[in-house]
Amino acid sequence: MALSHLGLLVLAVAAWPAYAAAATVCDGQAAYDSGRFQDALKIWSQLAEQGDALAQFNLGLLYDIGAGVEANPTRAFAYYERAAAAGLPTAEFNVGVMYDSGRGIVHDASKAASWYSRAAARGHTRAAFNIGQLYETGDGVPQNLDVAEQWYGIASAVIPAADAKRRDLKRAINYSTSKRFAPPLAAYPVGTDAVLTPNRDVELVWLAPPEPSATRFFVELREMRGGNSNEVYSGYTDLTAIVVPLNDADRFAWRVYAVAEDGSHYSTSGWNRFTVTDDTKTRPAAMVPDHPSSRRGG
Template structure:
């Protein structure tokens, strides 16, 4: 593997080094695209976070993380990726690979290919998420970067199979979470254990209305996050759940419903 300059300062294993290669280059590329990627205030916040980040000092990194986090929570995919990188590496914040995995999944739901690649590595190794070689492969396919294609040829298609099919675990939004009234999308994130056979995920998102509920989205995906558009005409409460559906037998295991709502203003 070529030796590339990164912004990572602590000692890391081979998997982590693959995740952090060329981070500095990626940050610069994201800065150039930030203006068109999100709301104006989030983009400005992202650019200032990047300016602080590239100073390189510990205090600068802590300040950058706080600003990246605010832009990420506003839905800017580039900021979501940078939050994940900093949580993964422990730069500017205490390391938390589980939280990094969630932010990688949120960024990947917007098509950030490096986030998909990094998340595939976490599932391959079982770091911050359950070890699941099938999901690792699905994320590597979604990434389609040269490094991800190389990992696809290097890992076995199934890995060790579980005895039973487990229901997915819903991660984000947290149950009962309140999202901004101006939100025009929601990033749904879940994790899943390796199954006894290959699975796909069936996702349901429903709006709760006085007469019961109405469908916002339903469909199959191979990965473990999904970005769903929300209609500006509806503000209120939503419920979502995810099924793991075995591709060979048709067996399934469903998560519980999880609820979120938009704020009043």
């Protein structure tokens, strides 16, 4: 498998909001910066066991590069994954890279795409570039050049290669207009394991339909409270992942529409339900049938 789209794992200690125990994490940072990796290991290990996402990420870093401990990609992945479950974008990106490369975990392009999408929805530009490449080639997701072009557009302000790819795809798309009039196929929600962060928001990720199809999506999120259903969010996007703030309800359902370019036709997914638990995690309440993605051969 060609790994040109992977990029490097994020090896710098990430910034994270002040709800993490900033002073203690900074103590670990100071130890790390001065080369006292064993001290950093002790500080971050204690915080990681208390559920601190940034400490979990930093501890994964130490095991990833072998600083203060013997390098252990499997253990690094486990810590990155714990931090990613809390919505830390750099951890989400690293989990995606490790699934993509098969380092520390069995290669799984579909899971790589899902984690790249989550990180990209939170503004991680390299993740946006990577998910764009997966949609361009159809690796782990259905091949969809329109969606690839949109993700490249997100990354283009920071990554010159993304802008070049976006312009190339735009020209290729403009040469083929017949698909603009095709009724759209359904998009499919991904990850009933959607996670709740301390900011009380949720990452919604879906698979775009394969070409030919529409490039616009309409997302609807509703709360399920006392037998009633009330709208929490609805809106259009050209991307395949968004972050949506949640209210204080416990149960939610969401679906995504694939909308034809002229607005005359649409297809909708089934409802995807999840429950917010007291321990700031979400657990799935209903599964959406698996959708076989188009895979790159060779």
